[in-house]
Amino acid sequence: MRKTVKKIISLVICLMMVSTSLVAANAAASGVPGRVTLSSDQWGGDTDGNYNLSWNMYYGNNATGWCLYEKAGTGGSFKQICSESIADNTPSPQSAVKAITGKTVSGNYSYYVALSNSYGTSTSNTITVTVGNANGDILIDSVDGDFLVNQFTIKQESCDFPLSYVGAANPAYTVETNHNTVVSCSIQNKSTLHIQGLKAGRASLKIRETTTNVTRYVGVRVRNADGSLPGMPDSVSLGSVSEDTDSDLNFWKDFQPRDKNKQIDARYIYINGGPINGWKTWTTNPGDRARNYIKNSQQLGMIPFFVYYNIPDNDEGFAVDTNHIQSASYMDAYYKDLKYFLDICKNTAGDDTVGIVLEPDFLGYMMQQSGKQPNQISAMVNTAYSSGVLVKGTDPDFPDTVDGLVKSINYIVRKNCPQAYFGWQFNLWAYDGTDVPGKGILHKTETLGIPAGREFIKSKAQLITDYYKSAGVTANGANFVSIDKYGLDGGAATNASSDPAGSTWFWNADIWNNYLLFVSTMHTGSNLPVILWQIPVGHINGSQSPNPYSGGLFPDLDGTSTKYEDSAPVFFLGDTFKPGSSARFNYFKTNESNDPKITNNGTDTITWQSHIQEAKQAGVSSILFGAGVNSSTHGTGSPPTDSYWWITKAQQYYKNPVPSK
Numbered sequence: 001m002r003k004t005v006k007k008i009i010s011l012v013i014c015l016m017m018v019s020t021s022l023v024a025a026n027a028a029a030s031g032v033p034g035r036v037t038l039s040s041d042q043w044g045g046d047t048d049g050n051y052n053l054s055w056n057m058y059y060g061n062n063a064t065g066w067c068l069y070e071k072a073g074t075g076g077s078f079k080q081i082c083s084e085s086i087a088d089n090t091p092s093p094q095s096a097v098k099a100i101t102g103k104t105v106s107g108n109y110s111y112y113v114a115l116s117n118s119y120g121t122s123t124s125n126t127i128t129v130t131v132g133n134a135n136g137d138i139l140i141d142s143v144d145g146d147f148l149v150n151q152f153t154i155k156q157e158s159c160d161f162p163l164s165y166v167g168a169a170n171p172a173y174t175v176e177t178n179h180n181t182v183v184s185c186s187i188q189n190k191s192t193l194h195i196q197g198l199k200a201g202r203a204s205l206k207i208r209e210t211t212t213n214v215t216r217y218v219g220v221r222v223r224n225a226d227g228s229l230p231g232m233p234d235s236v237s238l239g240s241v242s243e244d245t246d247s248d249l250n251f252w253k254d255f256q257p258r259d260k261n262k263q264i265d266a267r268y269i270y271i272n273g274g275p276i277n278g279w280k281t282w283t284t285n286p287g288d289r290a291r292n293y294i295k296n297s298q299q300l301g302m303i304p305f306f307v308y309y310n311i312p313d314n315d316e317g318f319a320v321d322t323n324h325i326q327s328a329s330y331m332d333a334y335y336k337d338l339k340y341f342l343d344i345c346k347n348t349a350g351d352d353t354v355g356i357v358l359e360p361d362f363l364g365y366m367m368q369q370s371g372k373q374p375n376q377i378s379a380m381v382n383t384a385y386s387s388g389v390l391v392k393g394t395d396p397d398f399p400d401t402v403d404g405l406v407k408s409i410n411y412i413v414r415k416n417c418p419q420a421y422f423g424w425q426f427n428l429w430a431y432d433g434t435d436v437p438g439k440g441i442l443h444k445t446e447t448l449g450i451p452a453g454r455e456f457i458k459s460k461a462q463l464i465t466d467y468y469k470s471a472g473v474t475a476n477g478a479n480f481v482s483i484d485k486y487g488l489d490g491g492a493a494t495n496a497s498s499d500p501a502g503s504t505w506f507w508n509a510d511i512w513n514n515y516l517l518f519v520s521t522m523h524t525g526s527n528l529p530v531i532l533w534q535i536p537v538g539h540i541n542g543s544q545s546p547n548p549y550s551g552g553l554f555p556d557l558d559g560t561s562t563k564y565e566d567s568a569p570v571f572f573l574g575d576t577f578k579p580g581s582s583a584r585f586n587y588f589k590t591n592e593s594n595d596p597k598i599t600n601n602g603t604d605t606i607t608w609q610s611h612i613q614e615a616k617q618a619g620v621s622s623i624l625f626g627a628g629v630n631s632s633t634h635g636t637g638s639p640p641t642d643s644y645w646w647i648t649k650a651q652q653y654y655k656n657p658v659p660s661k
Contacts, residue, residue, distance in 0.1 A: 028088055028090060032119045032121065032122050034058070036123070038125055040054070040111075047131055049100075052099050054098075062090040065085050065115075069112050072107055072108075104132070106166075107133070139164045139166075140218070156197040156225060159194070163207070171211060172190060173193075175205055175206065176205070177206070177255070178262060179202065181201075182198055183196060197222040200222050203219070203220050204218070206253070233660065237622040239302075239623070241624070244269075246638075251636045251639075259548040259652060262647060266304070268304075268624055268626065269306060270309055271290060275310050279310075290341060290348070304349070306345075306356050306357070307360060308341065308356055310338075318365040321366070328382075330380075331381075332380075336387050342420070345417045355421045360427075361427060363402075363430070366402055368430055374402040377402040379401055414477040423473070427484075428485075445511075445592070457517055458517060461518040461521035461522060479529075482531040482533045483530065483533070488505070489564035489565060490536065490564075491503075491566055493505065505566075506565065510595075512568075513593045513614075517618075519618045529619055532620055536633065537626065538642065539554075543576075548644075554644075567588070569646050573649035576607040576608075579606060585600075
């Protein structure tokens with residue numbers, strides 16, 4: 001009995017001790033929170049912008065809430081980035097982990113934690129985490145966050161943005177723009193970026209920190225007067241082919257005054273190679289060819305254009321195209337690839353305009369060689385549904401024909417990338433009946449004369465336009481139709497330079513006016529604006545235009561690879577030139593059209609004034625210049641192979657651009 005009583009007493013004492021211990025463990029804090037330490041899991045060479053911050057309070061008065069503070073660089077102040085409540089279990093330990101992810105802005109980031117309760121606040125040690133380059137980036141306050149923006153948007157008003165830079169104790173800045181009719185910019189009070197939005201459009205800013213020479217390029221969009229976002233320019237716009245190579249990017253980053261500037265409205269690149277082993281496999285991170293192109297274009301104040309060219313893959317032609325569109329496995333991959341590309345455009349560009357020229361030459365081959373109308377040529381359009389890109393019963397039913405294919409592509413573009421500005425490419429050679437001259441449809445005036453020859457050209461241009469329309473190129477929200485000239489400069493063909501009258505592609509002004517007639521017919525027949533694409537940049541030798549880069553005249557193109565003559569930019573941008581031999585002089589002075597902009601001095605000098613106004617009247621909204629093949633003359637690069645002739649002419653055009661409406 002006595003043993004039983006002792007056991008009961010012992011049990012009661014134990015229970016009392018446990019109860020006392022539980023009360024102590026759950027007691028409310030009686031003072032400010034205990035000492036707290038902060039650490040990160042980022043060390044060594046780990047600077048990728050993804051890391052965990054951990055704080056620990058090992059014993060003492062507990063907090064009821066905690067906050068994390070961050071400061072970028074050496075200047076500025078700490079800002080609260082996280083705030084959470086926590087249970088008070090004094091005197092038990094407290095801890096928490098905050099994951100920081102996706103930082104892309106290079107530099108050093110400082111952090112501390114503050115624990116608080118009703119008695120006050122305790123702060124931790126301060127730690128520093130390095131992301132990317134420790135020297136950091138130039139930051140634009142209220143524009144940049146965890147990510148450096150590629151561009152930002154302002155109204156047509158004055159704006160001020162404080163600048164900061166991690167890598168300098170007392171940073172100083174300069175700023176320039178490549179488009180001073182859209183924005184004016186300056187640095188005020190040593191570290192404030194001042195911008196005035198002058199009119200709707202796009203520009204790039206080149207911001208340089210002068211003590212380190214670190215430079216940042218960032219795009220600026222200026223809204224329309226009604227507050228809407230700018231789309232395509234309100235003048236006939238110019239563009240250029242351009243890769244994301246250092247040579248091309250450095251060309252565009254060369255901001256200079258007046259004729260040596262590098263302003264351009266758009267640049268384009270090819271998205272090609274087919275849907276299986278094509279463009280998206282060409283970068284370490286699949287699809288970065290398109291992603292990076294959008295980012296770099298936005299930073300440079302340009303609209304990115306893509307030539308989506310994947311019905312063929314490593315070869316092209318009627319047989320290849322037909323085999324591919326009638327292959328279920330190929331078209332399954334094609335529709336998935338198209339959706340993948342459009343998702344990149346939508347997600348990377350955000351609400352910004354992206355231009356897309358669709359499937360060059362495809363419909364040209366169908367018209368030229370099939371002998372059938374688009375609705376008579378089979379195509380595996382059903383794979384748009386089996387691939388999951390379209391849904392039966394939800395999306396429209398498109399037939400298994402070429403017109404179903406074209407209409408389905410247009411529908412998919414508009415559905416998945418609403419900001420796309422897109423259209424299909426036409427071909428001069430799509431009709432090649434026996435009545436077409438051996439040098440091409442536009443040469444018909446050389447045998448029939450101007451009036452009859454142009455009636456012939458107009459009739460064939462209408463046939464081509466009707467065929468493309470029957471294929472559905474204007475359906476489901478298409479924005480434009482497009483046409484090229486030829487992928488190689490006209491003077492590249494054998495004897496073309498010495499005997500341009502006998503050449504196919506080295507045109508005089510009469511042929512170019514025939515071209516504008518063809519374009520006008522496309523415009524009227526489709527009721528859409530026309531984009532001229534892949535227009536060569538080689539010029540006619542003997543240019544008398546002053547060369548702002550050398551102080552003399554531009555050197556002649558020597559007729560070797562990447563240095564061939566062409567007449568396209570002379571016709572559109574204008575030039576005075578001495579062509580040389582009598583054969584060349586007589587050919588390029590030819591003016592049976594009685595074009596008032598084509599004149600000569602009777603002996604050795606010819607002037608072609610700019611014909612962009614005439615192009616606008618024919619329905620042209622944009623001219624995209626550029627080499628169609630690698631051996632063509634290049635207007636970009638560091639330096640370009642035309643010695644800056646084309647870009648100089650482009651800058652002169654921007655002094656008085658032709659309104660697009």
